[in-house]
Amino acid sequence: MKRVLSSVVIAGSVLLGSSVASVAIAQGVAKPDAQKGEQLYTQGDLSRGILSCASCHGEAGNSTIAMNPNLAGQPYEYTVKQLLDFVKPEDGAHAPRRGAGGADSLMTPFATAMTEEDRQNVAYYLSQQALNYDTAPAASNEDTAERGQQIWRGGLPDRRVPACAACHGPAGAGIPGQYPRLAGQFPDYIAEQLRLFRSGERANNAMMTDIADRMTDADIAAVADYAAGLR
Ligand code: HEC
Ligand code: HEC
Numbered sequence: 290m291k292r293v294l295s296s297v298v299i300a301g302s303v304l305l306g307s308s309v310a311s312v313a314i315a316q317g318v319a320k321p322d323a324q325k326g327e328q329l330y331t332q333g334d335l336s337r338g339i340l341s342c343a344s345c346h347g348e349a350g351n352s353t354i355a356m357n358p359n360l361a362g363q364p365y366e367y368t369v370k371q372l373l374d375f376v377k378p379e380d381g382a383h384a385p386r387r388g389a390g391g392a393d394s395l396m397t398p399f400a401t402a403m404t405e406e407d408r409q410n411v412a413y414y415l416s417q418q419a420l421n422y423d424t425a426p427a428a429s430n431e432d433t434a435e436r437g438q439q440i441w442r443g444g445l446p447d448r449r450v451p452a453c454a455a456c457h458g459p460a461g462a463g464i465p466g467q468y469p470r471l472a473g474q475f476p477d478y479i480a481e482q483l484r485l486f487r488s489g490e491r492a493n494n495a496m497m498t499d500i501a502d503r504m505t506d507a508d509i510a511a512v513a514d515y516a517a518g519l520r
């Protein structure tokens with residue numbers, strides 16, 4: 290595992306320079322259609338059991354409910370990937386991305402009912418929406434701010450945890466491609482995802498599992514709160 294991480298981090302720095310610019314619109318479907326994406330996002334499609342995404346994730350991806358992550362401005366590729374990772378493979382195995390206790394994520398039925406085109410259209414629409422930082426969640430725990438900042442900027446060298454900023458951007462804005470924005474996300478959601486990576490219930494990224502596996506609950510709480518507050 291350790292070897293995987295260090296080589297990936299090195300590969301990551303190469304990645305940042307080059308391939309992230311290539312938005313993968315090349316998965317066999319025409320250019321994504323933001324208007325169709327918006328329609329599915331706001332209205333859902335009850336004939337297929339897809340509830341309105343907006344009813345949980347808020348207007349244009351600005352969620353007001355801490356349980357439901359905000360989605361505005363997330364990189365296109367990241368969102369497409371998540372919508373695929375919620376889907377169970379046909380051989381009956383579990384989805385790469387599950388919820389707490391190994392249960393299906395709330396998203397699994399919706400993501401399963403979506404076509405590849407739906408995923409791309411919605412992801413494209415969301416990537417074009419701006420997160421409203423005035424109303425987005427912020428950090429709330431002053432006591433852990435310094436610890437959170439240390440981990441964000443410098444990682445935990447004694448446990449070989451790399452700096453979060455290296456991949457999620459210094460201001461937590463994410464990087465086009467597969468690196469999600471964390472700034473303005475709900476701190477509880479961020480912490481929950483780190484715990485899910487650590488437990489393997491979210492098994493859709495080996496790097497993140499390896500990183501979370503080396504963090505304590507206190508580290509996770511501190512860095513989640515700090516990351517949410519970045520602007
Ligand atoms: C009933 C509420 C609900 C509805 C409706 C819903 N979601 Fe979600 N969504 C959630 C929750 C809760 C999570 C966190 C899931 C988890 O951690 O397993 C989530 C997670 C996600 C994620 C992952 C975000 C990230 O940062 O990784 C994406 C993408 C997403 N939803 C897109 C959609 C889209 C697109 C729709 C409409 C087709 C939709 N959701 C409908 C509740 C909902
Ligand atoms: C080597 C690059 C890299 C480093 C370093 C890194 N991340 Fe990540 N992180 C990623 C990638 C790539 C993903 C998307 C994984 C996926 O496809 O689901 C991710 C996903 C996440 C998510 C899920 C976001 C969401 O919306 O669901 C959280 C939370 C997160 N990282 C927190 C952190 C924290 C905190 C640190 C520092 C301790 C960190 N990451 C360091 C690459 C990295």
